[in-house]
């Protein structure tokens with residue numbers, strides 16, 4: 001039986017506290033060149049002419065590349081509206097007009113300043129409303145209908161509607177994206193970097209280089225955070241490094257400064273959300289109408305016209321509630337802003353803000369406690385969602401709200417009402433959320449290979465990636481349970497596309513789940529094979545032997561053989577593949593297998609004079625199915641919640657005609673030590689029968705509701721309803737013109 | 740223009756020529772190949788590059804190498820002594836204060852400066868003392884716990900040391 005109370009330390013923490021962990025920029029390779037990009041100075045228009053003369057004269061400059069120097073497809077992806085690697089048509093400030101390789105980063109940057117670009121500037125489109133008016137800028141429009149919306153609103157005793165706005169925000173993974181490309185004379189090229197989609201990397205790079213996919217190898221380094229950003233953002237730096245490397249036939253490290261990272265990397269989609277929700281006097285939800293507008297920015301990325309954010313809007317737009325009549329219209333729009341991509345539960349934090357704000361307003365209109373009102377409407381196991389997903393089991397939202405509220409002491413804090421003193425106002429608020437685990441509406445697969453090493457230990461390759469979320473620790477624990485050997489005997493490797501299986505993305509809170517499923521299958525095969533192997537050695541049928549604690553025992557005698565001896569008997573010192581497990585989701589599956597749920601509770605105070613908001617207390621209640629490793633889980637939940645708190649209070653990419661006015665960590669602030677309240681967590685273990693030990697992925701559900709809980713607590717304190725995140729002075733007073 | 744400077748890093752003496760605009764971070768990472776110290780912003784806004792100069796925490800990305808002439812620098816590579824981890828390193832592992840680990844070297848160095856000044860810091864002192872170090876992964880809770888644990892273990896150890 002799986003013991004979740006055990007406190008397992010992160011397997012690679014030691015190398016990280018001693019400074020030994022190697023991130024991409026830490027690599028030392030003889031003859032290394034440094035690559036940078038020359039970024040556009042306009043957000044829309046054309047490059048008329050590029051004058052490289054002065055830049056080329058800088059001693060140490062090796063190569064400057066323009067679009068015509070790209071041997072393959074000048075696009076990051078298969079769609080014609082994908083991001084060019086080097087642009088001649090400009091669609092935002094993050095377009096690169098040239099790439100430079102030089103002997104040092106300093107030289108490369110000096111040369112970049114000397115590249116003279118003559119632009120023909122055009123009028124851009126920046127806001128969602130402008131883009132909606134211009135029919136050409138609609139990338140996609142999704143609709144969904146459930147029940148009878150008109151009848152639903154007719155039956156409502158109260159109806160609340162409103163338009164809500166959420167900003168573009170940046171991932172701010174602390175390690176900026178970077179890639180090192182190492183060409184070999186035989187035409188092969190190895191990329192070292194950090195990427196959430198390692199297996200896709202060779203495909204993308206080979207298309208740009210116009211070479212067979214097999215020529216490209218990707219090796220994963222330690223990663224300094226990702227949060228959904230290090231798929232597309234990593235592909236881009238890798239393609240740029242690779243191009244420069246093959247042109248110079250030398251290794252190239254492509255680097256971006258923090259400012260360049262913020263300028264050119266993907267963001268969480270800016271959104272405008274019109275929501276209208278009705279409820280009966282008894283407090284039952286009757287109807288919901290949603291119009292969701294997502295600002296995709298300049299180019300399409302992964303998923304093409306159906307990026308994960310739009311897809312998740314479709315599957316999550318009702319919140320975790322039972323609503324008999326619903327309708328959704330969701331629009332994906334093209335503008336001359338930074339590109340939006342995947343960021344922790346793409347599309348869902350935006351929806352949560354609108355839904356959870358209105359849930360509070362409805363509760364108030366009905367004179368009900370907001371928590372009681374939600375409890376009347378949350379989905380239960382056995383029900384079918386508005387989108388037609390049958391929730392077989394593991395629907396822990398009710399329990400999350402109940403346990404979280406108890407830990408928070410909701411009843412007494414809420415009944416004290418908004419209070420404070422002469423200097424401050426105090427308030428409490430909550431919000432709930434859901435996040436579909438792994439892919440919705442897609443074939444899901446993962447593979448694990450277990451190797452027996454000569455010393456009797458196991459090495460496991462999955463192609464899934466440690467981003468800092470603790471994946472290797474959790475998978476090692478699962479493997480240790482499945483194989484019945486101590487965790488110390490198991491090593492989970494970093495990606496290498498020459499030898500790894502393809503387990504697809506490490507995103508969508510899927511890696512723990514699908515990695516465990518594949519490891520379970522691989523472990524079963526490994527045990528079977530090791531028993532047969534022992535049987536062959538000793539003589540006899542496999543059925544005469546059994547496996548216990550990493551040792552094969554004979555059923556008929558005292559004979560046994562341990563793993564090291566078994567490995568020695570193979571006569572080979574090479575890692576021996578003993579188990580291969582390929583997990584594949586059911587064919588024709590539609591929608592998510594299950595959701596992870598969270599309920600967050602916030603107490604805050606607002607300074608009456610300055611308006612400064614201080615978080616005092618935060619309770620994170622999350623349904624995880626099963627706790628696999630308490631320590632890393634807690635870290636994920638709290639880290640997610642604080643990222644969402646930043647979304648609520650601080651973070652905002654400020655744009656003026658597509659130009660980011662705050663591309664640095666001083667003007668774009670993420671939460672600091674001094675801004676984090678005391679945080680408590682409670683985990684609900686409502687197991688999902690489809691998954692190993694019932695555990696659901698945990699990296700995203702808690703990244704969703706905190707901002708909304710803060711907005712509700714702010715209302716409770718001040719009586720001001722927030723329609724635009726983050727809650728800053730200008731957004732409260734409406735000082736800024738509506739997008 | 741180049742200047743000759745003499746300094747120690749993690750107890751080892753160096754004598755080296757540096758240009759006036761070389762940062763301490765570049766000296767550590769590029770010249771001495773000490774890659775443990777990280778750069779996340781390069782503008783003094785995140786603390787990832789924190790090292791100690793004569794015991795004081797500095798952002799090495801905006802600290803000129805010239806200024807370490809005659810001084811002692813301590814980096815994350817110098818934290819453990821004779822193969823034994825510092826109390827802070829141990830506590831960071833035990834309390835789950837490490838996720839991606841990119842902020843960790845800077846966090847450890849700022850925390851060391853804090854504990855050297857306030858051996859038994861209050862939670863408030865920890866929060867203020869480390870307010871210049873950002874972490875995107877953890878939400879800080881487990882880092883605060885780790886610093887508290889380290890402070891406790893360290894003072895117990897020093898107490899025993901004095902007793903014996």
Ligand code: FES
Pocket residue numbers: 777778779780781782783784785786787788789798799800801
């Ligand atoms: S890298 Fe020096 S403060 Fe951020």
Ligand code: FES
Pocket residue numbers: 174224225468836837838839840841842843873874875876877
């Ligand atoms: S552990 Fe990732 S930034 Fe702190």
